[in-house]
Amino acid sequence: MILEVQAGTLIKRYKRFLADIELTANALVNAKQTTIHCANTGAMKGCAEPGDTIWYSTSTNPKRKYPFSWEITQSQANHFICVNTLRANQLVEEALNQGLIAELSGFSNLQREVKYGNENSRVDFLAKYQHAPDTYIEVKSVTLLDNDYGYFPDAITTRGQKHLRELIDMVEQGHRAVLFFAVLHTGINDVAAAGHIDTNYAKLLKEAQTKGVEIIAYKANFSFKQDQLTMSLSKKIPFIER
Template identity: 75%
Template structure:
């Protein structure tokens, strides 16, 4: 994925979807933040942020926060919309070996008993359908990555749905897209959402596959290339 970006300094994030930034000339503006999480460690005042510019003249906030460069010089993709885009690109390039070889890939398919939509539904010849749920990981603590970074009842629902798919004879995969260069392994954040952590362990025991792939970042003269092709371990605690 190639993005055209511009740098600025973060002043503060607020109201979940907004952030104030300062340009290099000292002017300030408000940008959109497509991230509903806590963004712990990803939104510290003074951090360098990289933003994209929308061509849609009707948008109230034409700039979108894409990347944070932390004080430790870690690259963090904070736009959670990018996770599914990166996964889709990686799937079509067969970079995620556990999910390669499909005949058909569909996005946002309705399924389950709790009125959900699966991120991707993959079909492989005569094999059972594969339901793929994508989660973006950006929480780094004590050298390890964790999910979630806030209590997520929606994520809990998705785990129940995936377990139901396995019970019905399908294949279910929880795919963590690690969008933080400082994260080299991940685990369930039971200190953040113990219910989610418990459900995740139950899901794994029920046959839901858990895999994680990390993004690589390359930034040159405002052009950012991101690819999801580096597998990292999921640690069961």
């Protein structure tokens, strides 16, 4: 995935969807403050500290009130974090279609946002194989780094708990079910369930593993060339219990 981005400095994030930044001065613009859109409704712990460098994209849609979208945080520890939650599924789809996820290669058809389960859900991806069970893939974006460890979730998630129940049901019906962690933080090298944040999610995830739900985690690579950002899911990392 390639994005055209510009840099600024975070002043504050507020109302979940908005952030104020100071634009970086260049030949075209003097340094000034502006408001940008934030497509992340989560807690964003450690990803939105005042003074962090913010990389934002620009929309050409004239109807948008805020044309700038917060894409990447470059933390003061020099970690790169993709905070735009829309990018996780896009990166996973790109990696799947390019055959970069070995555990999920060889499918004959890949569908997005397919209705499934007993709780009115939509699975992120449904991979169909000619000689293997249908595979239901639920994607979660991981950005929480806590005491040098990566965790999911970063807040209590009843929606995430529902998705785990749905994946368990798919396994019990004879399908294959995968929880895919897209790790979008360069400082994270393994992932664990954040039982200290959402005890119920951690317990349900352990149950899901026991019942046959697979857990796969891949880490994103970030590469900058002038104002062009390239991201890809390039490295498998372990899911562990803590």
